[in-house]
Amino acid sequence: MAERVIFHVDANSAFLSWSAAYRVKVLGEETDLRDVPSVVAGDKESRHSIILAKSIPAKKYGIQTGEPLFQALEKCPELTVVEPDYALYVQASRHFVELLRQFSPAVEQYSIDEAWVDMTGTERLWGAPRLAAEQMRRRIWEELGFTVNVGISSNKLLAKMAGDFEKPNKVHTLFPEEVEEKFWPLPVRDLFLVGAATERKLKLLGIYNIGDLAHADVRVLKKRLGKQGETIWHFANGRNADAVTPEPAENKGYGNSTTTPQDVTSTEQAHQVLLSLCETVGMRLRRDDKCGGCVTVHLRTNEFAHFSHQSVLRGATNLTSEIFEAACRIFDEMWDKVTPLRQLGVQVTRLSREPYQQFDFFSGLTPQQFERKLRLDETVDALRDKYGEDVIRRAKFAGSSEPHMAGGLGKERRTGVTKPVPKEF
Secondary structure, eight states: OOOOEEEEETTTTTHHHHHHHHHHSSSSSOGGGGGGSSSEETTTTTTTOBBEEEEEHHHTOOOOOSSSSHHHHHHHHTTTEEEEOOOHHHHHHHHHHHHHHTOOOEEEEETTTTEEEEEEETTTHHSSHHHHHHHHHHHHHHHHSSSSEEEESSSSHHHHHHSSSSOOSEEEEEOOOOOOIIITTTTTTTTTTTTHHHHHHHHHEEEEEEBHTTTTTHHHHHHHHHHHHHHHHHHHTTOOOOOOSSSSSOOOOOOEEEEEEEEOHHHHHHHHHHHHHHHHHHHHHTTTTOOEEEEEEEETTTTTEEEEEEEEEEEEEEHHHHHHHHHHHHHHHHHOSSSEEEEEEEEEEEEEEEEEOOOOOOTTTOHHHHHHHHHHHHHHHHHHHHOOOGGGOOGGTTTOOOOOOOOSSSSSSSOOOOOOSSOOO
16 A cells, blocks of 8 residues: 655745736736735724735745734835735635646645645656655646645645745655654644644643654643643654545534724624624525524623623524524623623534524514525525625615625625636736
8 A cells, every 4th residue: 555645735925926926927017026025914094904924025024924014014114015805815726726636636725725635646647746746836836826835744744844844935845754853853833733822831841842742741741731732742743644635524613703993882883793794604604505503702802801602592593684683682691881892703503404493472483484584685695696795785784884794704705706817827
């Protein structure tokens, strides 16, 4: 049986690279964003505008992905700021994955800009792993116009870690026999699933690099960190048996959250934000033919304290109005009507394929009424898919500057309305 060969392919600074490639190859611009200090970020006036991607020249100014835009502009006043174009990014991601599938049918997309490819048994087609990776990297550059890092190993974890080595536009290997030399000297924070809080706990145990973790007593790690301690101990030793799964796992829940431009200080204002979130959550549920039986509301204060509450419904639903009613009820019970809020979120879980309701004298909703409301929601979804989400909105948002559909996805990604993007960029 052939040894497994797994590639992890990661687009370098994807959002900026895709914007740059489109501007050069399609719009014919002379300046390549990748050659100047530039970033992809949202509205300059929005307080939650952060850096989504940066160029290498911007990195030299100390600009970091995830930092507030105003801080980046303080470091580099001449910084070129480009707003994100999610329609473009979705199209670029599709072309990216389509090209990977030309090398192997076993492609698992991990995020919009990275994927694993199972290349086991393809040597007669593409040659040795490093040769195949170089062909893949070169074709992505020549045909799509952006660079990638390719990590190669015998499992998904080590392939991903290899892909995070020196960037950009590189191919790296990290096979089990290379772990001691290439992997163990790295800071423990570099290990997959180790965040800042876990790093602090590990340092209290005298664990500073991945090698320290690999040689630690797993019983102590389990006692201090629970199940995660054992998981990262296996990771530090290069162990991971997960297969590349081409089909994505089903969602266990549907949710959206939004950071508001100003603090939310009234119930009416909060309900409007909740409705905008329920619109997008309900639309996604109906699109995937799912219903949910539990609604959770998440709140974050202006001092960044987070708390949440949930409520189990009388049945399973994907009606926007029912999700909204539950969200408002939960919100009214949990908020003290005093503390300013900067972020609100709505999540629907306990999913099922079919709606079901407990209709009785007290429910206030007959089966016929439920069916009519569902047909109305589906009609609105169809109009928004065809003409864009702004074609129709609820009267509650008439004359309001607030978005009537809010959440983590841009409107181009929530609907089918996208501008045409040639494949060869």
